[in-house]
Amino acid sequence: MDAAAPRPKENQGEPLPRVDARLKVTGQAHYPADLPTANLAYGALATSRIAKGRVTKLRLDDARAVPGLLDIVTYGDMDKVDKPKFGNSGATSIGPLHDRTIFHDGQIIALAVAETFEAAEEAAQLIRAEYEEEKPTASFDSPGTKTVAAAGKSPMFKEDVKAGDFDAAFAAAAVKIDQRYSTPTQHHNPIELFSTTAYWQGDQLVVHEPSQNVTGWKVELARQLKMDPANVRIVSPFIGGAFGSKGPMTPRTAIVAVAAKRLGRPVRCVTSRMQAFGTQTYRAETRHRIRIGAGKDGRITAFAHEGWEVTSRPDLYVVGGTSATGRMYGYGSVLTHVSLVQADRNTPGYMRSPPETPYVYALENAMDEMAVALGMDPVEFRRINEPKTEPIGKKPFSSRSLIQCYDQAAAAFGWAKRDPKVGAMRDGDWLVGMGCATAIYPSAVAPCAARVRLTSDGEVRVQCGSHEIGTGIRTVAGQMASERLGVAIDKISVEMGDSGLPPAPVSGGSISTASVCSAVLKACDAIRSKLFAAATAEGSPLAGSHNEEFDLADGKIVAKSGASAKVEDVMKIMQVGAIEEYAEFAPKGATPEALKKLYAGTPEFHGGEQDEDSVKYAFGAEFVEVRINRYTREIRVPRIVGAFAAGRIMNTRTARSQLMGGMIWGIGQALHEATEVDRRYARYVNRDLQDYLVPVNADIKDLQVILVPEVDHAVNPAGVKGLGELGNVGTAAAVASAVYHATGKRIRDLPIRIEQLLA
Amino acid sequence: MRPFVYEQPTDISTAVAIASRFATDDDQPTRANAQFIAGGTNLADYMKLGVAEPNHLLDLNQLKEAALRQIQVTDGGIRFGALVRMGEAADHAEVNRRYPVIADSLRLAASGQIRNMASLAGNVLQRTRCEYFRETSWQCNKRVPGSGCAAMDGFNRQHAVLGVSDACIATYHGDFAQALIALDAVVHAEGGHGARKIPFAKLHRQPRDTPHVETDLAAEEIITAIEVPAIPWARRSLYLKIRDRESYAFALASAAVALDLDGETVREARIALGGVATVPWRAGAAEEALQGKKLDEASAGAAADAAFAGAHPRQHNAFKIELGKRTLVRALLETRDMKV
Amino acid sequence: MSQPSALSTNGLSRRKFMAGTVSAAAAAPLLASRAEATAPAAAQPKLRQPVITSLRINKQAYELSLDARTSLLDALRDHIGLTGTKKGCDHGQCGACTVLVDGKRVLSCLSFAVMNDGKDVTTIEGLASTDGKLHPMQQAFIDHDAFQCGYCTPGQIMSGIGCVNEGHAESENDIREYMSGNICRCAAYPNIVAAILQARGETKGA
The missing domain is CATH 3.10.20.30 (Beta-grasp domain)
Structure with missing residues (x-):
């Protein structure tokens, strides 16, 4: 097998090609802005050029004079619609056209709608606003910020975790560090542009928009438009990359829906790449202070992690990664605190491993510094601090294969050949450095519904309102049905990305495979039970046998004894042509309202740190080699190895691809990605892919992913830990450690760039 | 985007005549009513952004003069037709053999697709990618004369340290032009007053207090060819481009170097610097510093110091002075060590 | 070099103009002369x-x-x-x-x-033939899982074919460099390189 399709090891599924692969390579996969729509009108946004103040006047005459202009939606036109709400389904509480107040740069001030895209764009560019401008607050250190404690401000971030007496332990520690780290503003920049297409069929509203959360959006959009959610449908069959950016709905959706209603025809608004920086969410800028104290033997006795995060004026978005970093190692004592710093910025949001990417970066960079301070190999340092139970609640880990990950990745990487001395490794004019770091991500799961139908001729249809954002969820959901129903994958169709389907939770937090597969498993098992019951009924072919002794394979019910009966024949006895089961999965520990909340678009998350019995995480270890030119100091990553353990792997091909993508994201976090803010105006400067750099093909050379076998029955019925976000946690710290190893320079502020290494 | 009338002149004189008809006396080519388009990779981008707003777009791709599309190798050097695409020139065997610095500068620019589209003349005339220039909501003296410069005290990591003025610090981002200015290329142009030759070094204008005046060209003038003289020792030449990522990014600093060596002693050096200046930048002081010297790390360093003696850093781009020097040192040493 | 077609005598290409204001574009295959x-x-x-x-x-x-x-x-x-x-x-x-x-x-x-x-x-x-047989580059992208969300994929595939036909797919490093104008935010880059390597030979002949 080639690299893309790793041979499955224990508890790992076959590397089947993606079920939608053919559609994707032929241009037949229809992303929301591709869906054919008759009589379409085109919308274009006009946005604010100031970050704080009021729009005093909008001059629309020039725009209205553009031939083909149909309508301009602006202040006053949204008055009959409720303002957005901030939460998992809503990106912000700012209703940009409800109020002339400007809260941030790039805020929507109008939507121009025209017969053609060209006319709409021309008109939007001709909309002129006059402002009453105020001096905005850009970020940390700007005058006018307001700082509040984060604990309790988000359902996802309940408390500042702590354990023991940090102050005493830190004071007494033989070896200690006290350092500060920072991560920049970053934007997801999926390659698919954000778009909304809306049309009305009587009082029914249909919205085509790339979404990671069709059920949540349906409910939230219906609330804003004061409609029955049953009359709102969100359609998102393919999503061109999401990474969290399409989790919460933005205010644009309702504005386009209103435009479509006013015109009585479909309206499509594709947001420009530049406009997306101000109208969508982003990864908040963060700062960290980390203190670690240890004995000379390398055992950590004291760990403190303080974080500061930028958010908007109206919404308290919490990044909050201390619940994971506070449980990472066997610290003797733990102190954490997270603060939110409000500025005149748009509201941040979830971006791939939202809490862990910045917080684990800080922790793991500090761990490497501590290993240096101790004169200890960084892998050994982690091995020494491997815990039996997590330090906060003293709960066991449902499974924890971190050391196996380190061992396998270190062996594949050739860590033993590393000369630990700083600057000791060279290749001609290139300084060589090697570093490593831990990856961690909570293994959460949420309620989910699915409908599965098996026909007598062996065709299966799986329906679930989850979202194919590139993870391979369609494929693995199909694989689960294939396995449980004994039907080949090419006989299975999987429908997703439509709020008319059985509800699934938001495709975020790496919960989808666990949640969706658990629901599909439950529906399939209900079909199995019906079939087995019928097959063993009086007068049936397998009468007298017990249910649990059966399996389904190749269209047959097969008993342990070897006796079998065709599914087709059993369905004849049942006098049915198909069996269809609707299953609602609720994880262990779910509240009595859990399923109701799923339909309301506000699903409960379980697992991670939240369960009583154990904490649940997936782990990994990443090793990187960097090369830095001795003259010009550009940094390249010719080699990266990651080993990850994430419970059951449904499909080694899609799992590897996701982890690989995550690792490359990590390289981007380390070396490339930063949204620059003009601090005078609180405005984004590099609002496009010319200046917001992400890795390109030439940046990636030798990359290896190792899937470490792990069995965990406690996480969820499917035994699956998510891994879509695991891969890019820790990578940036591994790069920073390698840069230190090559140069002796400890870079604590991301991204690491040439200028930091020139001095 | 503003609407425009699209026309396809089929010979150079017609193209010039149409452009002249719409030009006013003080028109800069970039602000003219009628503007030329070839590959479109720069102009179409700026039209979408509302930075360029021509009423007439004159598509040069139907011009019938065959030489516009040819690369001619002669005893006198090499002549690039203005409409030759970057990719074609980059892959041209004789260009690679005689002038590695030209081939490198083309190959390291943009992407494969853009190089297939962009014409050579269009490439040398590409306008700055300054973020504050690109977006019409910022103040920009280059885009709107006299409106101010938001980059001066803004986020100016990309910006120039050489050839700057109080009005503009926007970087000239092109690569090919650095090779051309180093090799004393000559530009052939045709306009309302007939044909003329412009030394490449005179084509671009430093911003001074008129940053909107970017070139020496008149509004109706068309570049027809770029001629590079024969320089036998230009086989010892290269273009080194330093950037944040490995490919598809503008230079933070770059150096075009050609060396005529007598053993390890420099008979003549040609040096141009990219990513650090407002226009294609010939580093004459560095060339002089090297003449007659043994080329080693010390003399290269002294040349680099000379090259950046007049540099003016701003808040975020001060590192470009040190990076630019190191880029030049590395480029000089790598050129010295080339097997020719 | 042959002269561009549709030349007229006034130095302008003979363009065709349609009377009237902006209208929804006619997008029909060419059936009759206009x-x-x-x-x-x-x-x-x-x-x-x-x-x-x-x-x-x-x-x-x-x-x-x-x-x-x-x-x-x-x-x-x-x-x-x-x-x-x-x-x-x-x-x-x-x-x-x-x-x-x-x-x-x-x-x-x-x-x-x-x-x-x-x-x-x-x-x-x-790209695919009328009988549904995929172009070798399309098949190679499937074989090597050279995409995740699939959005950049059509561009990657077209660029991959162009890259091979230009003669710039001679080595892995060549492919990486000459495919760097196609950003894949899911970052399937190593798989894209593997796919182009696989399809290189057949694409040249295609």
């Missing part, structure tokens, strides 16, 4: 006057009445309904809109459709 809509060659074009543009797309002829501002990308997507070609940035920064024009890979977002009059355009929809 001579009745063709103005005399000497007529001066006017602002906002639609321009008749002939394109040969995936071996089928189209005659479109277009706003001169329409990019080749928007012409394909909005006027012809070939939505396989994607808009990722609309400014030449991502490569998602890559198509082949007269066999060469270009960015359709930076090309006005009218500038492609008379040209041969190949899009992702034109």
